Amino acid sequence: MSKELVIISGKGGTGKTTLTSSLAYVMKDKIIVDADADAANMYILTSPKLKHKELFKGNPKAVIDVNKCVNCDLCRKLCRFDAIHINPDGNYYVDEVKCDSCELCKIACPAEAITMKEVYSGEWYESETPFGLMVHAKLYPGAENSGNLVTMVKHRAHVISEEQDIPYILVDGSPGIGCPVISTISGANFVVVVSEPTPAGLHDLERVKRLCDSFKVKSGVVVNKYDLNEEKTRQIEEFAKKEGMEVLGRIPFDECVPKAIVNLQIPYEACESVKRAVDEIYARVMEKL
Amino acid sequence: MKIAITSGKGGTGKTTISTMLAYSLDNPQYIDCDAEEPNGHLFLKPKIEKTIPYTELVPQINEDICTFCGKCADACAYKALVVMGEPLKKTMFFDELCHSCGACAYVCPVEGALIEVPKRVGEIRVGKAGHIDFVMGLLDVGQASATQLIATLKREYMDDSKTVILDSPPGTSCTVVETIDGVDFVILVAEPTPFGLSDLKLSVELVRDMGLNFGIIVNKHEEDNGLIEDYAQQESIPILYRLPFSKDIAKSYSNGALPFEKYKNDFKGVIKQIEERI
Ligand code: SF4
Ligand code: SF4
Ligand code: SF4
Ligand code: SF4
Numbered sequence: 001m002s003k004e005l006v007i008i009s010g011k012g013g014t015g016k017t018t019l020t021s022s023l024a025y026v027m028k029d030k031i032i033v034d035a036d037a038d039a040a041n042m043y044i045l046t047s048p049k050l051k052h053k054e055l056f057k058g059n060p061k062a063v064i065d066v067n068k069c070v071n072c073d074l075c076r077k078l079c080r081f082d083a084i085h086i087n088p089d090g091n092y093y094v095d096e097v098k099c100d101s102c103e104l105c106k107i108a109c110p111a112e113a114i115t116m117k118e119v120y121s122g123e124w125y126e127s128e129t130p131f132g133l134m135v136h137a138k139l140y141p142g143a144e145n146s147g148n149l150v151t152m153v154k155h156r157a158h159v160i161s162e163e164q165d166i167p168y169i170l171v172d173g174s175p176g177i178g179c180p181v182i183s184t185i186s187g188a189n190f191v192v193v194v195s196e197p198t199p200a201g202l203h204d205l206e207r208v209k210r211l212c213d214s215f216k217v218k219s220g221v222v223v224n225k226y227d228l229n230e231e232k233t234r235q236i237e238e239f240a241k242k243e244g245m246e247v248l249g250r251i252p253f254d255e256c257v258p259k260a261i262v263n264l265q266i267p268y269e270a271c272e273s274v275k276r277a278v279d280e281i282y283a284r285v286m287e288k289l
Numbered sequence: 290m291k292i293a294i295t296s297g298k299g300g301t302g303k304t305t306i307s308t309m310l311a312y313s314l315d316n317p318q319y320i321d322c323d324a325e326e327p328n329g330h331l332f333l334k335p336k337i338e339k340t341i342p343y344t345e346l347v348p349q350i351n352e353d354i355c356t357f358c359g360k361c362a363d364a365c366a367y368k369a370l371v372v373m374g375e376p377l378k379k380t381m382f383f384d385e386l387c388h389s390c391g392a393c394a395y396v397c398p399v400e401g402a403l404i405e406v407p408k409r410v411g412e413i414r415v416g417k418a419g420h421i422d423f424v425m426g427l428l429d430v431g432q433a434s435a436t437q438l439i440a441t442l443k444r445e446y447m448d449d450s451k452t453v454i455l456d457s458p459p460g461t462s463c464t465v466v467e468t469i470d471g472v473d474f475v476i477l478v479a480e481p482t483p484f485g486l487s488d489l490k491l492s493v494e495l496v497r498d499m500g501l502n503f504g505i506i507v508n509k510h511e512e513d514n515g516l517i518e519d520y521a522q523q524e525s526i527p528i529l530y531r532l533p534f535s536k537d538i539a540k541s542y543s544n545g546a547l548p549f550e551k552y553k554n555d556f557k558g559v560i561k562q563i564e565e566r567i
Contacts, residue, residue, distance in 0.1 A: 103392065
């Protein structure tokens with residue numbers, strides 16, 4: 001089994017991509033997974049060459065056959081997701097975006113007017129990058145981010161790593177603490193949480209930490225832009241130590257980073273301060289894996 | 290008037306913009322719909338007056354009267370129920386899979402065998418931050434989806450007599466759709482980076498699909514960087530405001546104290562532009 005390293009951040013924008021892309025640059029023998037299907041950023045920095053593409057099936061959605069519908073209103077009353085409405089012509093219809101695919105309306109409809117229809121909610125890809133193979137995905141706007149797509153791309157990466165005997169999988173995780181993140185961290189060997197020295201940073205770290213604990217996944221923390229507020233950085237690191245998280249390192253605030261990203265360069269390549277920090281973090285992480 | 294603030298990804302300054310906007314209004318209600326990672330309270334520092342547990346209904350089976358017919362399990366599209374008939378006579382419920390749809394209760398033929406009971410999923414906090422009415426949703430850690438929590442915030446807590454600021458989750462998935470559905474105007478907050486632009490395009494696709502009125506606020510704006518400007522011009526999307534890149538704001542953000550007063554007039558100007566557009 002290859003070892004899976006996951007990078008997450010609670011909320012976005014803490015510099016997760018700075019760290020993930022830099023790790024992608026230094027780490028050898030790995031497959032990259034971009035599990036942030038909502039806002040997949042890794043492909044921008046790694047200029048991947050598409051090798052394979054597939055559609056991803058979402059949960060089927062209810063559709064009402066207006067020719068069969070007898071306007072009894074039962075489905076609209078029963079639907080707990082407020083997905084059934086009446087259009088100006090008096091016809092019942094399902095709002096596909098709101099439909100949660102529970103099938104209750106279909107079960108209940110006395111006229112058998114409701115069926116479930118297959119929909120595609122995104123795409124996933126395998127691509128060649130200068131840093132190894134990458135499995136990534138795109139969710140169509142408005143589609144349900146159920147975590148299934150994340151599970152799917154991670155699974156695909158594991159299959160390839162078995163076939164080609166690749167020892168590591170590097171996962172760029174999704175933000176938040178909901179379903180997609182749960183799918184991102186389940187099965188990980190080690191989770192790196194990228195935090196920042198802000199009130200939000202500590203608040204989100206606490207929540208993400210509890211999530212890791214409930215999945216019994218070992219985790220460590222990296223404080224990005226640490227010198228913006230060294231007091232908060234200390235608080236974050238103290239919190240981490242107290243909670244049994246590994247303190248993996250600090251990345252300084254460097255105006256070179258946004259500039260590098262604007263120029264589509266990986267911060268590790270472009271910024272000396274990032275290179276120094278990431279080299280240390282990388283060494284510590286590899287010990288944990 | 291209802292204004293939602295969202296962004297293609299998190300950390301683009303959505304909370305900064307939302308709270309500054311709320312602060313600059315005369316009669317505002319601020320609702321933090323980013324229930325997975327709500328951050329608005331860290332800056333507005335509201336006095337919380339009420340904390341209401343938010344629950345969703347889940348089934349509870351009374352095995353003494355259940356006939357183990359299995360209809361509930363068949364009806365559950367999420368495979369959250371398992372029923373084993375003779376000779377085991379057992380039911381199992383996996384609450385992390387349950388979406389609280391009510392299908393099992395609807396189909397159960399035995400009166401009282403399957404009842405629905407509330408399960409805590411998160412909480413709603415209501416309070417005041419100076420002149421701002423404050424509401425936030427908070428999803429409990431380990432819960433899968435905040436969509437229904439957001440729907441409840443909007444249905445039961447939104448005050449139509451106020452100017453409502455909805456701080457939306459980031460991204461383009463269902464929680465965002467739930468938040469921005471039916472608002473008068475959507476503000477998309479974007480940073481002038483290649484990521485920012487790529488995420489912004491997805492958000493634009495979404496709000497256009499939903500037929501909503503919208504504009505852009507550029508955060509961390511730098512004079513010599515026209516990444517977002519060029520795109521907005523090409524697509525004829527109005528740029529409502531440019532919040533400059535400054536280590537000052539980053540520093541004060543990091544201390545949990547945003548310079549509300551300093552930007553008050555600027556954001557009054559933003560509101561004016563929005564009023565002219567709707
Ligand atoms: S339950 Fe069936 S017949 Fe009744 S309104 Fe809905 S679709 Fe029409
Ligand atoms: S399948 Fe469920 S969520 Fe979808 S419309 Fe029917 S009752 Fe509503
Ligand atoms: S449908 Fe009702 S009676 Fe049948 S197995 Fe389920 S709970 Fe028991
Ligand atoms: S409420 Fe819906 S999801 Fe939950 S167990 Fe019943 S049928 Fe399944």
